[in-house]
Amino acid sequence: MLLQEKNAEHLGEEVAAENRREQEELLMAEAEKDAADSRDERQEETQAEKDKIVDESKSGVEEKKEKEEKEEQETVALPHPQIDLSQAKLADFDYVMNHFFILDSNTETNAGQISGTRFLEEDMSIKQDSSVPQILIYHTHSQETFSDSREGETEDTIVGVGNYLTDILEKNYGYKVIHVTDAFDIMGGELDRSKAYDYARSSIEKVLEENPTVEVVIDLHRDGVPDDRHLVTEINGKQTAQILFYNGLSYTVNQGAVSYLPNPYIEDNLAFSFQLEYQAAQYYPQFYRGIYLAGLRYNLHLRPRALLLEAGAQTNTVEEVRNAMEPFADILNRVLKGSDKEG
Numbered sequence: 001m002l003l004q005e006k007n008a009e010h011l012g013e014e015v016a017a018e019n020r021r022e023q024e025e026l027l028m029a030e031a032e033k034d035a036a037d038s039r040d041e042r043q044e045e046t047q048a049e050k051d052k053i054v055d056e057s058k059s060g061v062e063e064k065k066e067k068e069e070k071e072e073q074e075t076v077a078l079p080h081p082q083i084d085l086s087q088a089k090l091a092d093f094d095y096v097m098n099h100f101f102i103l104d105s106n107t108e109t110n111a112g113q114i115s116g117t118r119f120l121e122e123d124m125s126i127k128q129d130s131s132v133p134q135i136l137i138y139h140t141h142s143q144e145t146f147s148d149s150r151e152g153e154t155e156d157t158i159v160g161v162g163n164y165l166t167d168i169l170e171k172n173y174g175y176k177v178i179h180v181t182d183a184f185d186i187m188g189g190e191l192d193r194s195k196a197y198d199y200a201r202s203s204i205e206k207v208l209e210e211n212p213t214v215e216v217v218i219d220l221h222r223d224g225v226p227d228d229r230h231l232v233t234e235i236n237g238k239q240t241a242q243i244l245f246y247n248g249l250s251y252t253v254n255q256g257a258v259s260y261l262p263n264p265y266i267e268d269n270l271a272f273s274f275q276l277e278y279q280a281a282q283y284y285p286q287f288y289r290g291i292y293l294a295g296l297r298y299n300l301h302l303r304p305r306a307l308l309l310e311a312g313a314q315t316n317t318v319e320e321v322r323n324a325m326e327p328f329a330d331i332l333n334r335v336l337k338g339s340d341k342e343g
Helices: 016-038 040-051 062-075 094-100 117-122 156-171 196-212 266-281 317-336
Strands: 102-103 133-138 174-181 216-223 234-235 240-241 243-248 288-294 303-314
Touching: 062 196, 094 102, 094 216, 094 266, 117 303, 133 156, 156 174, 156 216, 196 216, 234 317, 240 243, 240 266, 240 303, 240 317, 243 266, 266 317, 288 317, 303 317
Parallel strands: 102 288, 133 174, 133 216, 216 303, 243 288
Antiparallel strands: 234 240, 243 303
């Protein structure tokens, strides 16, 4: 029987969640080791940046100046990577897999498919035109909620988070965004995700046909993790949910290439996710959890710049996940502008 888009590695299932958790812990351990090795150097660089911003000694107005410096840092992000982002390291398959990717046990990859340096060479930028829609946001699982979501309140669901991301991208960055809020996981008034990816694909394909200027497609989710796990960090003084990128390889260990789920854009999808995570590694190093590589397609064939984004999980608050949209919009804009690709 043919596999469905929703299978044993379906988002939120306990086995996949535990697998991600174990591999993320390994990834974080590697990052912490690298961070410790280069801490002194980073501290010197950070101090030099602070000295440049505040080029006078503190006096009786020290508290005021510290407040002004903090406000400036909140509006102008400065690179402060905690892992080695040199070309040599990014060309190392094992290093890139350990620091950027999480591999599901049901799929495989290799150095021919995964290359940090090659991914950075891909042109993921777009020519911005605010007169036409260029970004589309939708939710295969529209009913996903959070720890303090109020029942029946759309703004407290992942759809509400999508509304907030849409506002940021339009008001702060000047993009025209289509936000599809249809419920693809409700059938007959009941939650049913068995064909959600099929229903979403059919609907989104029509939207894309009607709006050929759309170049970026984001399927916005929240993850499912054990109830004792809280995916949160602090960014600009705000409690912020961490994010995970989810990529399908259309390849499983048991079946090999999944021929009925073709995706001509696997390389582009991977490059897009990698460039986003590369930006996060520079500017928000505690923000990202990794790029999860799974065996199916997840509708990422709809565009070269298609993305499945997991923002937080069911254990996060609505505010924490909304806060995550601010740094995410920043790194998305950096990639679409083609900035900082050389670190």
